[in-house]
Amino acid sequence: MSHQNIKSPRFQNFYIIGVISAFFIFGSLVECRVPSSSKLNNFDYTAINCRKHSAILTDFGAVGDGKTLNTKAFNSAITKLSQYSNDGGALLIVPPGKWLTGSFNLTSHFTLFLQKDAVILGSQDESEWPQLPVLPSYGRGRDAAGGRFSSLIFGTHLTDVIITGNNGTIDGQGSYWWDKLKKDELNLTRPYLIEIMYSDQIQISNLTLINSPSWNVHPIYSSDIIINGLTILAPVDSPNTDGINPDSCTNVRIEDNYIVSGDDCIAIKSGWDQYGIKFGKPSQKIIIRRLTCISPDSAMIALGSEMSGGIQDVRVEDLTAINTESAVRIKSAVGRGGFVKDIFVKGLNLNTMKYVFWMTGSYGQHPDNGFDPKALPNVTGINYSDIMAKNVTIAGQLEGISNDPYTGICMSNVAIEMSNVEKVEKVPKKKLPWNCTDISGVISNVVPQPCELLPEKEKLECPYPSDKLAIESVNFKTCSYKS
Ligand SMILES: *[C@@H]1O[C@H](CO)[C@@H](O)[C@H](O)[C@H]1NC(C)=O
Numbered sequence: 001m002s003h004q005n006i007k008s009p010r011f012q013n014f015y016i017i018g019v020i021s022a023f024f025i026f027g028s029l030v031e032c033r034v035p036s037s038s039k040l041n042n043f044d045y046t047a048i049n050c051r052k053h054s055a056i057l058t059d060f061g062a063v064g065d066g067k068t069l070n071t072k073a074f075n076s077a078i079t080k081l082s083q084y085s086n087d088g089g090a091l092l093i094v095p096p097g098k099w100l101t102g103s104f105n106l107t108s109h110f111t112l113f114l115q116k117d118a119v120i121l122g123s124q125d126e127s128e129w130p131q132l133p134v135l136p137s138y139g140r141g142r143d144a145a146g147g148r149f150s151s152l153i154f155g156t157h158l159t160d161v162i163i164t165g166n167n168g169t170i171d172g173q174g175s176y177w178w179d180k181l182k183k184d185e186l187n188l189t190r191p192y193l194i195e196i197m198y199s200d201q202i203q204i205s206n207l208t209l210i211n212s213p214s215w216n217v218h219p220i221y222s223s224d225i226i227i228n229g230l231t232i233l234a235p236v237d238s239p240n241t242d243g244i245n246p247d248s249c250t251n252v253r254i255e256d257n258y259i260v261s262g263d264d265c266i267a268i269k270s271g272w273d274q275y276g277i278k279f280g281k282p283s284q285k286i287i288i289r290r291l292t293c294i295s296p297d298s299a300m301i302a303l304g305s306e307m308s309g310g311i312q313d314v315r316v317e318d319l320t321a322i323n324t325e326s327a328v329r330i331k332s333a334v335g336r337g338g339f340v341k342d343i344f345v346k347g348l349n350l351n352t353m354k355y356v357f358w359m360t361g362s363y364g365q366h367p368d369n370g371f372d373p374k375a376l377p378n379v380t381g382i383n384y385s386d387i388m389a390k391n392v393t394i395a396g397q398l399e400g401i402s403n404d405p406y407t408g409i410c411m412s413n414v415a416i417e418m419s420n421v422e423k424v425e426k427v428p429k430k431k432l433p434w435n436c437t438d439i440s441g442v443i444s445n446v447v448p449q450p451c452e453l454l455p456e457k458e459k460l461e462c463p464y465p466s467d468k469l470a471i472e473s474v475n476f477k478t479c480s481y482k483s
Pocket residue numbers: 045046047164205206228229476
């Protein structure tokens with residue numbers, strides 16, 4: 001498969017990084033009596049907020065040999081630095097090395113900074129991962145009905161929290177958890193790599209995230225979030241390794257990310273069936289731009305399937321997908337309730353896709369039998385324009401819900417080249433370019449010609465908002481670290 005070819009040079013890079021960091025660790029052993037804070041060079045970085053205080057992980061007894069557990073060092077560093085929350089905030093520097101740790105918690109007005117060749121390694125010892133109750137908008141865990149493991153980097157009820165660096169790495173060492181899932185040995189839901197709950201002013205940027213046990217980045221019940229400059233890598237057959245999942249979040253900007261994963265590159269969510277309806281917190285005011293995605297078995301961007309709190313005002317611009325199952329997919333089901341509305345997609349460059357357009361009304365998967373079969377999702381106002389796709393198997397599989405059609409679908413300026421296999425074999429009965437049920441909308445200048453439920457309207461440009469979201473006007477400051 002072509003994704004093997006795409007991935008192997010990257011793993012060679014990790015090997016090289018490993019060799020380089022081993023060199024750094026060895027170097028630091030020689031000088032271990034010198035207080036580490038005096039050794040770091042001054043540097044600049046960009047962030048939504050700068051910090052008055054700073055410390056280095058090694059000041060708290062951390063050892064970067066890839067073997068020593070540093071959970072206590074992370075926790076005591078952050079507990080110590082939390083005293084500066086109301087005095088200009090604090091920066092914790094993770095220097096080059098391999099820092100094995102279990103789950104730890106962030107604090108407010110705080111920046112975690114991973115230097116180049118710093119690698120945080122997730123422990124494979126379950127006792128290093130505290131348990132948390134299930135999310136209220138989900139009612140149960142995704143992997144198991146009981147509780148869940150706290151994420152590797154976790155935060156709740158925070159304001160102004162930053163995780164960034166000079167492309168340092170967070171490695172979840174997820175194979176341990178993937179194996180347990182496959183053997184059905186989990187009685188708690190797997191941890192995520194980064195989860196921030198009930199928080200605002202969040203920045204996650206300029207890092208490489210690899211091999212997450214499950215989802216990579218999960219902001220939930222939060223607002224004012226910028227996620228940029230991430231390289232997220234997981235084997236394309238690893239289970240549920242979604243890239244970025246904004247969940248019941250408002251004002252989110254996701255830009256300049258590169259994601260290769262075993263599940264959706266980005267999935268916007270807002271709770272599950274009766275639990276999500278009751279919690280009632282939508283995901284809204286989200287802009288996603290300049291993403292490159294490779295995900296052979298999943299979507300570049302999924303809306304749902306857990307969307308019971310609603311998804312509204314999502315703007316998607318200038319995206320590239322290669323060898324990905326579908327582009328911007330809507331997933332819902334009877335029992336979900338909620339809504340997906342005011343979705344705007346503009347400027348997709350797609351190569352080797354199973355579906356360009358995919359909407360599903362029968363996704364199924366309920367938390368339990370307590371869902372309300374009368375709770376129907378309202379899916380309306382879905383606008384797509386300026387889409388080029390090559391080597392496509394099916395142009396559109398658009399399936400709404402009977403007695404609950406997906407409405408207000410608009411497509412303009414779409415050029416889809418079907419794969420040669422289809423042209424040569426000509427098996428139209430099995431492989432129609434379009435298959436539409438329980439949907440309505442209009443199209444203009446779409447090739448190949450869509451289904452009858454999407455009639456042509458001359459010279460139509462599907463709308464895209466001309467205003468800006470508040471999160472788009474947040475600028476980064478240049479901050480200086482001085483030892
Ligand atoms: C991230 O890295 C890019 C490229 O090196 C740099 O321009 C940018 O200022 C950095 N910081 C953020 C927050 O993006």
